[in-house]
Amino acid sequence: MVCFGCMKVCVYLEGKGLIRTGGVRTAYNNRIKACRYGGMEVSTSLSDQDFDILQIEFPGVNSLFYAKRMRKKGKRVVIGTHITAEDFRDTFVFGDKIFPYLRRFLKFAYSSGDALISPSVYTKKLVLSYGVNRPIYVLSNGIDPEFLKSANRKKKEDDGFVVGCVGFVTRRKGVLTFANLAKRFPEFTFRWVGDIRKNLLFDVEKLKGIPNLQFTGYAKDIRKEYEKFDVFLFPSYEENQGIVLLEAGAYSLPLIVRDIPVYEGWLHNGENCIKCSTDGDFEKALEEIVNNKNLREKLSRNSRKLAEQHSLEIVGKKLRKIYEEVLSSNSSM
The missing domain is CATH 3.40.50.2000 (Glycogen Phosphorylase B;)
Incomplete structure (x- = not known):
């Protein structure tokens, strides 16, 4: 027994x-x-x-x-x-x-x-x-409570606006959408943090010509990367949950995601994220977060609450x- x-x-x-x-x-x-x-x-x-x-x-x-x-x-x-x-x-x-x-x-x-x-x-x-x-x-x-406790963005006023994503560099994760958005917003830095294995996953050499698009590869201390972001844009087509969304939420980052079934019931459009279906939707969502301070602050507060609930x-x-x-x-x- x-x-x-x-x-x-x-x-x-x-x-x-x-x-x-x-x-x-x-x-x-x-x-x-x-x-x-x-x-x-x-x-x-x-x-x-x-x-x-x-x-x-x-x-x-x-x-x-x-x-x-x-x-x-x-x-x-x-x-x-x-x-x-x-x-x-x-x-x-x-x-x-x-x-x-x-x-x-x-x-x-x-x-x-x-x-x-x-x-x-x-x-x-x-x-x-x-x-x-x-x-x-x-x-x-x-998400680890210690991660929640230590999460603190330390950006300075004069730092440029950074759109961040974390994950393996693959088509499934939406890397092409991310790259297209970088072309659309040349005034912002688009920073993708995650393993690059071109023979197995995706050849990022095809995207090296976009000047404001950065691929960092694997980051040993992911917390330092979240500190640099102003918004977390996660255009993945398929997830089983999306742990990185909880990590981004720990840093009170506004979340922009693709509208896929896995998020039903816990990610709510306009409350703790913005959900998008097309590249055009992602463009509008990013513009809205940049230009609407009240929405940006609301999404930030609620993404943090979401992380705490997990x-x-x-x-x-x-x-x-x-x-x-x-x-x-x-x-x-």
């Missing part, structure tokens, strides 16, 4: 040495912290199998082997659904070719646990559409309840 008061969780990320950046790595780091904020003991190594729950963050082959092995030993296995075929399709240059095969693999992989945790209702619907028959809980990836202190308590329910269930699937 499990003692809920002394629950132990192993949070496992296969290929941790390779997955050093990006949303999956941030989600993994946040899961560990959420467990601790939820009052649980955490390990990250499978060598010590004295745990009640194995939390898998990436559905690799080794992870599925351990999932099967741990379930045979009577331990509960929970898998985070950070990977979908849909977001993979337009991220990698070969994504379209493997899309149908990845759907089938993910159906198998996500059926290997006792329960799943999706970062959004939208992702839950996608996973269900693969034919997965497991309980799926929806829980935000969250603090890992809150997420950790919800995560604990999920694990307690999983441990109490009689899973035999």
Whole structure:
């Protein structure tokens, strides 16, 4: 019988040495912290199998082997659904070719646990559409309270206006929209922070001729980058949540996003963001934020509130309840 008061969780990320950046790595780091904020003991190594729950963050082959092995030993296995075929399709240059095969693999992989945790209702619907028959809980990836506390923009009055974005440089993230907007607003600096892997993702050499468009590559200290931004423009076509939106919100940055299903229910147009469908919409939104001080300040206040609502202190308590329910269930699937 499990003692809920002394629950132990192993949070496992296969290929941790390779997955050093990006949303999956941030989600993994946040899961560990959420467990601790939820009052649980955490390990990250499978060598010590004295745990009640194995939390898998990436559905690799080794992870599925351990999932099967741990379930045979009577331990509960929970898998985070950070990977979908849909977001993979337009991220990698070969994504379209493997899309149908990845759907089938993910159906198998996500059926290997006792329960799943999706970062959004939208992702839950996608996973269900693969034919997965497991309980799926929806829980935000969250944001570290320490990140919230330290978030402070230090821009000077004479600093130029900077439109920022954070993420891998890919078509899926909307890099072409970002570049088109840089052409449209030559008086502003457009700064994209994130990994550039032209052979796998996107060749930014095609965009080097735009003088006010900057690609920084990976930034070791992302906080210094958020401090430079005046607005956060995130034109991504496909997300499972969008952790960077919470990070930008921590810095009280006005948010401009593409109007896609994943934001339904938590991002509200005109309240904590501006939603856009076309490049023309993004142009109008940017002009409105620049010229309308009241709107700009309103979006800034509400983006900060949004981030605070996703603090890992809150997420950790919800995560604990999920694990307690999983441990109490009689899973035999």
